[in-house]
Amino acid sequence: MKASRELQSAPPDRAASAHLDVERIRRDFPILRQRVHGHPLVYLDNAATTQKPQCVIDAVTHYYSADNANVHRGLHQLSERATEAYEGSREKIRRFINAGDAREIIFVRGATEGINLVAESYGRRNVGPGDEILITAMEHHSNIVPWQMLCEEKGARLRVAPIDDAGDLMIDAFERLLGAKTKLVALPHVSNALGTVNPVGRLVEMAHRRNIPVLIDGAQAAPHLKIDVREIDCDFYTFSSHKVFGPTGVGALYGKASLLEKMPPYQGGGDMILSVTFEKTVYNALPYKFEAGTPHIAGAVGFGAALDYLERIGIGAITAYEDELLAYATAKVAAIDGVRIIGTAKEKAGVISFVMDSAHAHDVGTILDQEGVAIRTGHHCAMPIMERFGVPATARASLAFYNTPAEIDALVRAIHKVREVFV
Amino acid sequence: MSDLRDLYQELILDHNKRPRNFKALPDANRTAEGYNPLCGDKVKIFLRLEDGLVQDVSFQGSGCAISKASASVMTESLKGKTVAEVESLFKRFRDLVMGKEAESDDLGKLVVFSGVCAYPTRVKCATLAWHALFAALQGKDNAVSTE
Numbered sequence: 001m002k003a004s005r006e007l008q009s010a011p012p013d014r015a016a017s018a019h020l021d022v023e024r025i026r027r028d029f030p031i032l033r034q035r036v037h038g039h040p041l042v043y044l045d046n047a048a049t050t051q052k053p054q055c056v057i058d059a060v061t062h063y064y065s066a067d068n069a070n071v072h073r074g075l076h077q078l079s080e081r082a083t084e085a086y087e088g089s090r091e092k093i094r095r096f097i098n099a100g101d102a103r104e105i106i107f108v109r110g111a112t113e114g115i116n117l118v119a120e121s122y123g124r125r126n127v128g129p130g131d132e133i134l135i136t137a138m139e140h141h142s143n144i145v146p147w148q149m150l151c152e153e154k155g156a157r158l159r160v161a162p163i164d165d166a167g168d169l170m171i172d173a174f175e176r177l178l179g180a181k182t183k184l185v186a187l188p189h190v191s192n193a194l195g196t197v198n199p200v201g202r203l204v205e206m207a208h209r210r211n212i213p214v215l216i217d218g219a220q221a222a223p224h225l226k227i228d229v230r231e232i233d234c235d236f237y238t239f240s241s242h243k244v245f246g247p248t249g250v251g252a253l254y255g256k257a258s259l260l261e262k263m264p265p266y267q268g269g270g271d272m273i274l275s276v277t278f279e280k281t282v283y284n285a286l287p288y289k290f291e292a293g294t295p296h297i298a299g300a301v302g303f304g305a306a307l308d309y310l311e312r313i314g315i316g317a318i319t320a321y322e323d324e325l326l327a328y329a330t331a332k333v334a335a336i337d338g339v340r341i342i343g344t345a346k347e348k349a350g351v352i353s354f355v356m357d358s359a360h361a362h363d364v365g366t367i368l369d370q371e372g373v374a375i376r377t378g379h380h381c382a383m384p385i386m387e388r389f390g391v392p393a394t395a396r397a398s399l400a401f402y403n404t405p406a407e408i409d410a411l412v413r414a415i416h417k418v419r420e421v422f423v
Numbered sequence: 424m425s426d427l428r429d430l431y432q433e434l435i436l437d438h439n440k441r442p443r444n445f446k447a448l449p450d451a452n453r454t455a456e457g458y459n460p461l462c463g464d465k466v467k468i469f470l471r472l473e474d475g476l477v478q479d480v481s482f483q484g485s486g487c488a489i490s491k492a493s494a495s496v497m498t499e500s501l502k503g504k505t506v507a508e509v510e511s512l513f514k515r516f517r518d519l520v521m522g523k524e525a526e527s528d529d530l531g532k533l534v535v536f537s538g539v540c541a542y543p544t545r546v547k548c549a550t551l552a553w554h555a556l557f558a559a560l561q562g563k564d565n566a567v568s569t570e
Contacts, residue, residue, distance in 0.1 A: 359488065379462075422488070
C-alpha cells in the first residue's frame with residue numbers, strides 16, 4: 001500500500017510485476033474479451049462489482065448440473081454432495097480471513113446483510129436509550145443506515161468520526177469519540193468512494209481498551225488485501241462474494257464465537273432450529289442459528305471457487321501488483337489539466353475518484369463509456385462523503401488485478417476526449 | 424467522436440457553460456425541486472404563472488451538462504405559453520428524447536436534445552427539469568424524484 005504515494009510516470013516494469021502474469025490471468029475472464037462501442041472493454045468499475053473467472057462460472061454450472069439438492073436435510077447422495085460443497089466453501093472463507101473456527105463464518109446475502117444482521121441481533125440486544133454507536137465519515141450507506149434505524153428504534157445516538165481533506169480518518173478525534181456510552185464501533189477497512197485503507201488493527205485496539213466491540217465492513221478490502229481477522233482482532237468482519245470475483249447474492253459475516261453464541265437469531269425459519277413445537281423452539285448451534293431458510297447454495301459454491309482462485313494467484317502478489325498499478329494510474333490521472341483527485345490518503349487500495357473542472361461526472365461517464373471505458377459516476381452510495389468534499393458526484397475508476405497499464409492509458413486517453421468535448 | 428457530438432451539440436455545451444434564466448425569481452408564485460438520486464442532479468424551478476400563462480420561469484441547481492442545458496433551454500421555450508401548450512410541448516419533448524418520435528419542427532431549440540435517445544441512461548437528465556416544472560405547475564411542494 002505504500003507505493004500509492006510514490007507517483008510513478010513509467011508503466012510498472014516487467015521485473016517488478018513478474019510475479020503476476022496479467023495477460024494469462026485475463027484469459028481466465030471471458031467477459032473481458034469483448035468490445036464496447038467499437039473499443040476493447042476497459043473494465044474499471046471493480047469497486048461496484050468484479051468480473052468472474054471461468055472457474056467460478058464452471059463451479060456454479062457444475063453444481064447445478066451435477067450436485068443440486070438442499071443442504072443439511074437429505075440423506076441421499078446429492079444432498080450429501082451439496083452439503084459438502086456448501087460447508088466446504090465455509091471452510092474456504094474461514095481460511096481466507098484466517099478465522100479460528102468455521103462456526104464463526106455465517107453465510108449472508110452480502111456485506112449489507114452482514115451489517116444488518118449485527119445491527120438487528122447484537123445491536124437490538126445491547127444498545128439502549130442514550131447509548132452511542134460510532135461510525136466514520138467515510139462509510140458506504142450500508143454502514144450508516146442500519147445503525148440509524150437501530151438508533152431511531154432505541155433512542156440511541158449515531159456519532160461520526162471525521163476525516164481530513166486527504167480522506168484519512170482523524171485518529172485522535174476517533175479516539176475522543178470512544179466513550180462510556182459507546183456500545184459499538186462500525187467502520188470500513190477500505191473506503192469505497194475514496195480508497196482509503198484504515199489502520200483497522202490500531203482502531204480496534206483503541207475500542208477494545210474501552211471494551212467496545214468493533215465491526216469492520218470489509219467489502220472493499222477483501223479483493224485487494226490480505227485479511228487476518230485474528231490479527232486485526234475485530235469482533236465482526238463482513239464482505240461480499242461478488243466483490244471478490246464470486247457470484248452476487250452471497251457473502252460472509254465473521255463474528256467471534258463468544259459474541260455470536262450470546263446473540264439472538266436474526267431470522268426465524270428452517271435450518272436455524274433444533275426442535276420446534278408451538279410452545280417453544282430450540283435454536284440450532286452456530287453458525288446455523290443465523291442461517292434461516294434454504295441458502296444461496298450455488299452462490300456459496302461459486303464464492304468458494306473464487307477464493308480458491310485468489311489463493312492460487314496469491315493475495316500478496318495481487319496487492320503488490322495493484323499498488324504499482326494504482327500509483328501509475330494516480331500519477332497519470334493527476335497530471336491531466338483540470339482533473340482533481342478526491343481521496344489522497346496515505347494508504348489507498350484500488351480506487352481513484354476524480355472530478356473535472358469542465359465536465360460533470362455524469363458527462364465524464366458517458367464519454368468514457370463511448371471509448372469502451374467502464375467507470376462508476378455519482379455519489380457511490382456515500383452521499384456524506386460527497387458533501388464532505390463539496391462535490392455533487394465523482395467519477396471513480398476502480399482497479400482489479402486483471403487491469404493493465406495499457407488500460408490506464410486508455411482511461412487517460414478517454415479523459416482527454418472529455419476535455420476535447422468540454423473545452 | 425461524431426456520436427458524441429450528436430449528444431453534446433454546440434447549443435447544449437453553450438447552455439451548460441452559460442445557462443439562461445439561471446437565477447431565483449423573486450416574484451415566483453410557484454416553485455418545485457427535482458432530484459435525480461442516481462447522479463445527484465438537483466434543480467429548483469421558479470415559475471410565475473398568471474391567468475393560465477407562464478409569465479416567467481427560471482431555475483437553479485447543479486447537474487450534468489444534459490440536465491443543466493435542458494433546464495436552460497426549457498426556460499427559454501416556455502414564456503407566454505399556456506399550461507396546455509406546456510404540457511403538449513413536454514409530451515413531444517419526452518417522445519423525442521426517448522426516441523419515440525422523429526424530430527418535429529415545432530419543438531424549436533429543444534430538438535438539440537434528439538441525440539439523448541441513443542443514451543437511455545441520460546433520458547432522466549434531460550427530463551429532470553421538466554418533471555420539476557410540472558410539480559410546480561401542479562402546486563406540489565414536495566421535491567420530485569426521477570426514481
